[in-house]
Amino acid sequence: MIKRLKYDEIDFVKYQKSLSEACQLSDFARKDFLNIVAGKNWGLLIYKDYEAVMPIAWSSNFGIKIIQMPALCHQLGIFSKVDDPEVNLSFFEFLKKNFAISFYAFNKDNGFPVDTQKKKSYLLPKNNYEDVKKKYHIHRRRNVRHTEDIQTNAEFNNKIDFNTHVEDFFLQNVRGIDKMPLKKVYWNTVMKLIETGLMETFTVKYKGNIQSFVAMYCGEETDYLSMFINSSQLENKNLPSIAIDYQLQKCIEEKSFDFMGSNVPSVASFNERFGAKEYFFSIISHQKLNIISKIIKLVFTKNR
Template sequence: MIRRVKYNQIDFEKYTECLENSVQRNWYSQKRILDQLSGNWHVLIYKDYEAVMPIHIYKKFGINFVHMPLFCQQLGVFSKADDPKINDAFLYFLKKNYTVFLYLFNQDNTFSTPLQKKKNYVIPISDYSVLKRKKYFKGRKSTIKASQHLIYKEIEFDEQVMLFFKNNFKGLTKEADWIKLKIYILFLLENNVLKFCGSYFNDSLINLAVLIKDEKQFSLLSLINDEDYKAENGASFLIDKILSLYIHEKSLNFMGSNIRGIEVFFKSFGAELHEYGFIENKFLKRFS
């Protein structure tokens, strides 16, 4: 029922057609994105590309593990209609034939037996005035009101922006991971899918939102804050400005977080919870 197809044997025309017609369609499953983020991936296929599941392979200690590429949030099964029985078959094949370090399915994959869940937050296309009036938290409204002395700008990527990014970005402890992120940003720029939005205080950039744009959605790749200006509430100001300009035509995907403070921040703008399942080998994680 499920078969493994090596990269050089994938019919990418059929693969892409399956993705484009799938109910689970997302950014990360595209060939060009996986080629950039993974460089070592193949596909599990149901029948004649009726459903597909991309797999990234990570090699460590001479062993091949299934893992998620850095900066890749969700993969999983893609098909015209989400079918728990077909998803179960993929999951069974994955567990039986691979050593799984971590694999993240997508928010539209359902299974007969529930999986562990991670959280993602999305604001759907909305009327901004209604969104702010009815769904913003009261405290968030007050914070935004207090930040109106700031200036919003959409800016071009340059060395100054990259320096701000590197000096204030949190979460990457390895220099090699920072290099990967820089390469990914340059790749996204070449493909014309990035938007940089900043908040300024006295002509100084104090907050930067990096958005990946597609036809119907902005995805928040990163929200970077200069902690020296935390009292200016620039992050709240910046997200509110982006919503005021674009939420009537594009949804905003916050790209998830299981950190309580960040989760509350997203929810305070009226974002809706979208959970997605995952499997993880916690024993292997201890030695990563």
């Protein structure tokens, strides 16, 4: 019922047709996006003749493939004309049975007939900016005011000169990524997405110094806050709020805005104060010990 296809085996005409007819948002499943963030280290699980498709990506360690989400890829999952929880479960079980999985995120429109691990994100549906702003928490409305200080000292740069200074700010202040080689992978990925028109960025300077770096992945119906990097020594504590408000003024009437979620309470609170509503999507997440155990089991089964 479920079949695995390597990258070179994919019929990309059929794949694109499946995505274009899908009832789920497929922004992160696009071939051009996945080619940038995963190279050819991705493939497909398909149901029947591309009636439903599920892109998967992996990293290779000592020749062993481990399923994980590529850099800046928020959600993948199953794409089909009608979301069928039973078919989704077949994909879910096939993935768990046949692969060692570090982390895989389904999309928010995938339903399952069983309980699954969940992760949350925050979404602002598209609307008139003034109506969106009315739903800000009272403290957030106060935070985003352009005071005389902000008008005098803050500078928003939509056309960034990607010189060493900007890259240094990125590498020094990006959080959640410990190792420098991985930080550079993210930086290079951002640069490639910008070059292909899939990502827009801007910086916020204060008194001539970069304080915030914002990178938005441009989906068809939604913009995604892919990277939001603030200085570890902010000179004005309101600048992160002002940066997001600045982006919402530009996009919220045309597209929804996805904060791309966080389980960190302070980040969740930051998102909620813009009036964003939480939503949940299914994931598979395993610790290193479980991954090693699964690899041993797969190798043993293969060699029997």
